[in-house]
Amino acid sequence: MLKKLVMAALLASLSLPAAAERIRDLVTVQGVRDNALIGYGLVVGLDGSGDQTMQTPFTTQSLSNMLSQLGITVPPGTNMQLKNVAAVMVTARLPPFSRVGQNIDVVVSSMGNAKSLRGGTLLMTPLKGVDNQVYALAQGNVLVGGAGAAAGGSSVQVNQLAGGRISNGATIERELPTTFGQGGELNLQLNDEDFTLAQQISDAINRQRGYGTATPLDARTIKVLVPPGNSSQVRFLAEIQNISVRVGAIDAKVIINSRTGSVVMNRDVVLDSCAVAQGNLSVVVDRQNSVSQPDTPFGGGQTVVTPNTQISLQQQGGSLQKVNASANLNNVVRALNALGRRRST
Template identity: 45%
Template sequence: MKLISLTILALVLLSAPLANAQRIKDVASIQGVRSNQLVGYGLVVGLPGTGEQSPFTEQSFRTMLSNFGISLDSNVKPKIKNVAAVAVHAELPPFIKPGQTIDVTVSSVGEASSLQGGTLLQTFLKGVDGKVYAVAQGSLIVSGFGAQGGDGSRIVVNTPTVGRIPNGALVEQTVPSGFANGDTLTLNLHYPDFSTAKRLADTINERLGAQPEQGYAIATPLDAASVRVTAPRDIGQRVGFLATLENFQFEPADAPARVVINSRTGTIVIGQDVRLLPAAITHGGLTVTIAENQQVSQPNALADGETVVTTQSIIDVDLADSRMFKFEPGVTLDQLVRAVNEVGAAPGDLMAILEALRQAGALRGELVII
């Protein structure tokens, strides 16, 4: 296996970047190098009467006391309105070492009205394998607050039942990583694309002087999401190799032609490669208004008659300004937006227009509704 000299790697960085290029570190990640989720269950104490009196909180409180050699009679029900049962979760970053600290988030799992002013007692944070990877403890920072009146009225600002403890967990052990194993590393694209994977591999081979046509390729695309890269076995050289590699710039392939519609917020995003086939669209509306007016009909004083109430109906028909616009072949995003703005279509109307264009087969692009 041929090893890449770090001196050569440093020199290739001097070449000029592409116009629309991105760094490899911004579009891909190393397979196996990831964070891990941790979760635990604990107690928050010291609350100013905003805790809870739930069965599982009482059981947890009794268990905590028994761990310190204190036993409560089963008939004694402690009043623990200053205690709350909480769930604690955190993210264990890759390569973090024992003795370092991570942030934790604490959330109430019972009826506690606020965690303001509370302190989390020692809580074990476990991974998916059931092992303890960190221990959390400390005073909570809670941004929200709540207030309640004697008549039951209540006001809540933000979320007083969730708090954070910066550097609140001490890491006890690390998660094994395959970063230093084997002769290769795999780069996984954040957005899988065959063209982008091919360009990524070609860029690495070109910048490092590899010659795939002669059977010597440093980078090989595996599929639309992964590129396998030959890396030095020595861990120090591997770190330097990746430090150089992740700053290589290349131009990813264009994203698929796509129109994304959020029907709840009225947000519409149209990709730059969306095109329209020849089509004609008309937009307008017919509004019919019926008003009933009550009038009093009173006969002449000399005439023989009775005063009655009559109804007068007024029907008003309002035909909105309806315009038709025509799309020529290959209409671009700018032309589409300009035409719709001239018609005066609202976001809801534009959604209907785009859906009708897709049904007519005139929209060249994927329509995604979220």
């Protein structure tokens, strides 16, 4: 008897930790999804960092078309040398069940050779779907997450300056038709395919709503029979989404956004003992102006100022540094921060 208890204790200690998760956190309803929108527009108000119109003729053409719609005629052949205008592509996601008048966020990205969109304002831009129908209108001030400076031929930049966002920058003008709940059934789709989890969710729904209500079709899809009527379906989904299911350990995830330089980790990220070599890389740009004068003052020569730019790449080797194992997120953060504070010898 004692031997059986010891074996049971060992098996319990080796099993993965389980946690109760709501069904709504594990699945999505098939057909209830975002839809992509796209549009072409102009950003104005840039401080000399816009498109070079000689190299991007579509910017000048777009500006002329916009001015003509406002009743302003640009004489043919006019060479508009503008530096505060940039041609951009505007993208957005139309959420499910969106209604006319709601606001959504938009992403603005330069498609020309603009250096920065900081301080710019997006003019009214129609956003279309794949059916070429206008679903929203975007306009507003562009918020750029990067930073940069330039002086005397040298420049420094952190993250991207040729793209930005406008919070609540688009207003929905057309609703997307939906087939939600038609046919008396819905499909629940797991965020990650798992045969065991699909069966567990199906069993949990059947225990509460009756046998035959839910049927797992594969490792990702669960077919659910729903009552007729939109109000009944909403109540039905609200009930089954709050059912708790015992699941195993969640996979560790690390998300890196190269545009903003941010790193996101979930609570299941751990570190094993390892050694890391970290070196320093520096780029130095040095610009000096050289003055060339003629040898004879009365020989008819001219004084010429010639810019000389020197670019050097300096790389310093890094020594191996030990990172201790960390079993929880707090220790992981401390270990990574300590690694950044250490200096190579």
